[in-house]
Amino acid sequence: MGAFDMLGIAGSGLATHQTWLDAVSFNIANVNTVRSTDEDAFQAQFVMAEAVPDGGVEVSGIALGDPEGRMVHNPEHPLADEDGYVRMPDVDMASQMSQLVMAQRGFQAQAAVIRNAQDVYSSALSIGRNA
Template sequence: MGAFDSLRIANSSLGMHQTWLDSLANNISNANTVKSTDEEAFRSQMVVARARPGGGVEVAGIAEGDPEGRLVHSPDHPLADAEGYVRLPEVDMASQMSQLVMAQRGFQAAVQVTKNAQETYSSALTIGRA
């Protein structure tokens, strides 16, 4: 492993975790988005990650949830159909919050690796000057 490989790997992790955090934030903020029954529900986003050859991680793609969502009886809602139904997304808040904690921890770990590598390289430079 080269001198800057740990920084490269940590940087790839930061990018992937930031994308994951962004998609979770989008899902959570749209969990209660109401649509009429003739429209598609909000489609949640799921980050698909894969290992990079030689180390690191990258976003392979973004998978989207089911556009059917779930029908909820809410006859007083302005978007309700003739039978009183509206369409809500299939967003499991417990799962989203659990993933949010995992994504935050992964991001924090990558930041710590970056800080440690920078301190190590800085110390190595000071040793070389003495």
Template sequence: MGAFDALRIASSSLGMHQTWLDALASNIANVNTVVRTDETAFQAQSPIVRAAAGGGVEIVGMALTDPEGRVVSDPDSPLADADGNVRAPENDLATQLTQLVMAQRGFQASVQVTKDAQDTYRSALEIGRR
């Protein structure tokens, strides 16, 4: 492992976690978005991640939930069909909030690795100056 590999790996992790956090923000904002039953539901996003060559991670795509969503009864909605139904996303708040905690902690861990690597490199430079 080279001198700056820890920073490169932590940087790729930061980028992945930021993308995940952005997707979760959109998913949470749209958890209660309903449409007419003849339309497609909001599709929650989740990054597809794989190990990168040489270390770190890379995002290779985004997984989407089912566009069919689920049909729910909401006769008071202006979007309701003749039967009083609307289409809601296959996206529940509890799952999204659980993933949000995981993404935040992963991001924080990557930040800490970056700080620790910078401190180590700074100490090595100080030793070299003496």
């Protein structure tokens, strides 16, 4: 492991957590998206990550939730079918909020690693200048 590998590894974690935060935010923003019954429901996004052989992590893909969603009886809605149903996403808000907290904490931890590494490298450079 080289002297600056820590920054690359933490940077890859930071980027992955940012993608995770973006996906969870998108899911939360669309939790009440209503569609007609002849359309697919909003599909939640789930970030898939994998380890990189030389250290770090990368986003390997985005999995999508169930396009069937759930049928909700809401006859007053303008998109309701003749039976009064609309299609809602099958997004569990409690799960999304838990995911949001985990992604935030991971992002904060990666940012702290980068800050600490920068401080260490800066201290090492200042020691070299004073010698």
